[in-house]
Ligand SMILES: Cc1cc2nc3c(=O)[nH]c(=O)nc-3n(C[C@H](O)[C@H](O)[C@H](O)COP(=O)(O)OP(=O)(O)OC[C@H]3O[C@@H](n4cnc5c(N)ncnc54)[C@H](O)[C@@H]3O)c2cc1C
């Protein structure tokens with residue numbers, strides 16, 4: 001039986017183009033182009049490289065506005081087999097809890113799944129909490145922050161990047177895997193797959209398809225709220241211009257203020 | 268397992284008291300970022316007169332619990348089993364959530380390390396509450412006991428304040444390296460409640476089969492970073508910086524182009540595609556101060572820039588600006604430091 005792989009992707013404003021509105025201090029998303037979240041592209045590539053070796057079927061699942069189907073079509077153009085967009089006004093304004101719940105509800109409607117891939121985080125909300133949330137709702141184990149993933153003898157083996165090294169983890173499917181930004185080089189779309197993708201199209205699912213109450217999702221279902229946004233002020237620095245002759249004075253100032261520790265070994 | 272179920276507002280939020288902090292451990296010791304959580308956790312617990320409880324999960328916990336207590340907590344709550352020796356998400360999240368339902372904490376802080384983030388949202392979902400990611404400013408409203416969780420967004424340009432008013436516990440992960448490690452004091456009073464547990468075999472679904480320790484040179488912890496850029500003009504410039512760094516007890520950093528031309532290894536690179544450092548003193552020698560470099564060092568306490576160009580962008584990020592050749596300025600700094608140390612030696616010996 002083919003391995004069933006789900007890849008969760010999100011369309012985000014291109015971070016290179018995002019502008020902060022100088023008056024309202026909020027993100028001016030209207031100006032930015034929308035793109036596939038880069039870490040999700042890496043997650044898709046990790047899934048596709050498994051499909052290169054074994055018989056596998058890849059379903060893309062994304063929650064977002066109707067235009068997010070572009071990002072899903074892009075994934076299909078690279079080799080994903082099916083695309084599902086969860087789109088409904090009720091989903092708007094979700095924090096990580098209902099986002100995970102909505103995605104998990106959709107995934108649980110699929111006949112079967114062996115692996116779920118997600119990016120390590122998105123560029124617009126950068127929490128990294130959605131992937132593990134989905135794993136919790138579905139009651140499965142997870143391997144997060146992977147820089148490489150392989151499927152061998154029925155096991156998923158992931159190399160996790162930690163602060164002090166790389167941990168190698170082995171788990172039996174079903175398992176959720178999150179993939180490090182930049183951990184692989186995503187392939188390009190091919191013309192044939194692109195045409196196939198357009199022919200197949202993206203399925204659009206609403207709240208009704210998921211069978212969960214409207215107050216569980218979107219803004220209403222979110223335990224956290226943003227109370228305020230403040231511009232972060234850069235620290236003011238004096239840029240005191242000094243000459244070579246004044247360096248002695250500077251060193252003394254830094255020593256007196258404790259920035260430089262003049263450790264003197266006792267003789 | 269939580270199942271497909273919503274977050275629920277807590278009926279009686281007043282019953283939720285005290286601050287939980289998760290202690291992450293590596294190879295038998297508590298990681299530094301968790302000690303930072305004790306610091307900020309203690310601060311907010313004191314503001315509302317509540318207790319600070321450290322949660323620790325693993326094996327052979329006693330020495331680590333004793334050690335954590337020296338940084339100032341009222342209680343250590345632990346789950347101990349050989350099955351918990353390695354970090355495994357499902358059993359770890361299980362015991363953390365059990366401790367929550369038993370003790371009803373108002374707040375739960377976890378360092379936003381990879382393992383910390385791996386765990387945090389699973390614990391939140393289990394407890395049907397919210398969690399704010401990667402906070403850099405944390406406070407508490409002393410009257411309502413609402414956690415004020417602030418996190419940078421939009422490429423660090425904006426600070427968003429996020430509240431979780433109706434759900435308990437109020438959870439947050441906090442960025443490592445931002446909060447202070449409290450002073451270590453021997454003989455503090457702390458209640459120890461470490462329980463031997465028998466882990467449900469159904470929770471053990473992954474196995475750690477290997478570990479490759481990082482061999483890279485790590486510049487992020489240093490108090491002093493002496494960095495060089497293209498302005499050094501040649502590889503030998505870095506030997507000069509190395510000598511100054513050694514004299515100051517610091518490390519050498521570099522701009523990306525200096526790494527690209529092969530004057531120094533990649534693990535010394537500061538910036539967007541290198542490391543982010545926040546030392547007490549940062550010296551930028553022959554570095555122009557492009558945005559991608561600045562994001563890696565702008566949080567340093569004091570910045571000295573050395574540049575022949577009086578209008579280089581680095582100037583506005585500097586506290587001291589030496590408008591001269593690096594080959595004049597660096598030896599002069601070195602000389603002055605040796606001189607000052609010499610004076611101190613005399614003070615001691617005479
Ligand atoms: C996607 C991306 C990511 C990047 N990531 C990073 C990153 O992580 N880190 C990073 O550093 N850069 C990064 N860069 C590159 C960055 O944009 C700049 O090109 C780089 O920081 C400039 O390095 P520099 O200051 O050493 O060189 P230059 O810009 O060439 O500046 C050299 C400076 O030295 C001065 N100088 C020359 N001779 C002397 C002398 N004898 N004495 C004193 N001063 C002298 C000059 O006046 C000049 O200001 C990135 C770029 C991109 C596009």
Ligand SMILES: Nc1ncnc2c1ncn2[C@@H]1O[C@H](COP(=O)(O)O)[C@@H](O)[C@H]1O
Pocket residue numbers: 008009010037039040043061062063064096099103117118119120121122125126127128129130131
């Ligand atoms: N709206 C969404 N639709 C599909 N996947 C998502 C969505 N939001 C987040 N994800 C997935 O969860 C990962 C982590 O996102 P975040 O927690 O927002 O940083 C992303 O890289 C995606 O794989």
